[in-house]
Amino acid sequence: MPQTAGTLDSQQKTTSRRPAGTLYRGNTGMWSWVLHRITGVAIFFFLLVHILDTALVRVSPEAYNAVISQYQTPIMGLGEVALVGAIVFHAFNGLRIILIDFWNAKYQRVLFYVVIGLWVVTMLGFVPRHLINVFSH
Amino acid sequence: MTSTIEAPRSPRTPKGPYGRSTKKSGVNWEKWGWIYMRVSGVVLVVLIFGHLFVNLMIGEGVSALNFAFVAGKLTNPFWMVWDIIMLWLALIHGGNGMRTLVNDYATSRISRGILKVAILVSVVALIVLGTLVVFTFDPCPAGAPADLVASFCKSL
Ligand code: HEM
Numbered sequence: 184m185p186q187t188a189g190t191l192d193s194q195q196k197t198t199s200r201r202p203a204g205t206l207y208r209g210n211t212g213m214w215s216w217v218l219h220r221i222t223g224v225a226i227f228f229f230l231l232v233h234i235l236d237t238a239l240v241r242v243s244p245e246a247y248n249a250v251i252s253q254y255q256t257p258i259m260g261l262g263e264v265a266l267v268g269a270i271v272f273h274a275f276n277g278l279r280i281i282l283i284d285f286w287n288a289k290y291q292r293v294l295f296y297v298v299i300g301l302w303v304v305t306m307l308g309f310v311p312r313h314l315i316n317v318f319s320h
Numbered sequence: 321m322t323s324t325i326e327a328p329r330s331p332r333t334p335k336g337p338y339g340r341s342t343k344k345s346g347v348n349w350e351k352w353g354w355i356y357m358r359v360s361g362v363v364l365v366v367l368i369f370g371h372l373f374v375n376l377m378i379g380e381g382v383s384a385l386n387f388a389f390v391a392g393k394l395t396n397p398f399w400m401v402w403d404i405i406m407l408w409l410a411l412i413h414g415g416n417g418m419r420t421l422v423n424d425y426a427t428s429r430i431s432r433g434i435l436k437v438a439i440l441v442s443v444v445a446l447i448v449l450g451t452l453v454v455f456t457f458d459p460c461p462a463g464a465p466a467d468l469v470a471s472f473c474k475s476l
């Protein structure tokens with residue numbers, strides 16, 4: 184739309200250089216969305232490989248064990264921490280999206296901190312135990 | 321998704337996004353996809369957290385995984401059903417999510433088409449493969465070394 188000289192729209196009137204907070208842009212809304220996307224794609228590609236490696240049980244016990252033993256190395260052990268971290272975030276933030284859609288968008292920011300909190304607690308339960316399993320063998 | 325925004329109150333254009341007709345087609349597939357993402361998501365939280373807990377947290381976790389471990393699970397109808405539902409829900413959820421990304425980032429009609437066909441083909445192929453693996457699994461393959469298969473194979 185052509186801008187008439189001398190008038191300011193509401194956005195230009197704000198003192199901030201950034202657009203005013205919306206649900207999705209610039210703040211927690213945007214970062215949770217970016218992370219949700221990245222983790223979703225990562226899990227998808229893992230799942231493609233994971234179904235192929237599981238399918239080796241139909242080839243031979245030796246073939247399956249050879250590949251699954253790769254999951255037990257220290258480097259892959261750290262990769263599994265990253266994978267579980269991605270899934271736990273995607274899962275909790277997915278529930279947050281569902282609550283925003285069906286319950287109340289007003290609490291989206293509070294819910295984001297709840298997601299972060301639950302993520303930290305879950306990872307504190309998982310990571311030490313997993314690393315012990317990986318590094319003590 | 322690129323679509324031009326018309327000036328307010330301009331008459332309806334006959335073509336929608338991607339040059340498709342805006343006429344109602346009966347079923348609103350986008351809406352059902354949206355609902356599917358949410359319903360499958362809730363179920364997947366339970367299935368995937370359970371999968372990860374049993375395979376990574378119980379006992380020696382990832383270090384205990386091998387052919388005999390899988391044999392113990394895939395001869396149990398409970399875990400067979402669990403894995404099948406998880407397989408179908410996760411692949412369709414992930415595939416539909418990837419379709420959203422293609423709509424958002426692929427710029428030409430042709431690249432969108434190619435990428436969506438690639439997603440569809442991989443999802444269908446892996447659903448078929450994963451389902452066959454669960455239903456045709458043989459815990460005691462003939463001639464397999466006894467120390468690699470489950471202990472219950474001895475009594476056969
Ligand atoms: C590092 C983490 C993971 C490990 C060590 C792991 C391990 C395994 C193992 C040992 C199996 C064989 C059958 C069974 O245990 O039920 C399996 C199957 C399966 N896993 Fe995982 N898994 C992991 C993560 C995941 C994730 C994140 C997903 C979902 C996105 C997933 C989805 C599946 C599916 C669908 C099957 C069945 C495959 C088929 O039908 O052939 N897994 N996994």
Ligand code: HEM
Nearest residue numbers: 220223224226227274277280357361364365414417418420
């Ligand atoms: C653990 C349980 C899960 C929950 C609660 C969940 C929830 C969700 C929700 C609510 C959405 C948003 C859909 C929308 O905006 O319309 C979504 C998107 C997505 N999910 Fe999941 N999901 C889960 C597991 C998975 C798995 C296992 C995969 C991969 C195989 C995956 C891949 C994706 C992708 C690629 C998207 C699209 C992201 C986007 O449009 O920005 N999700 N998920």
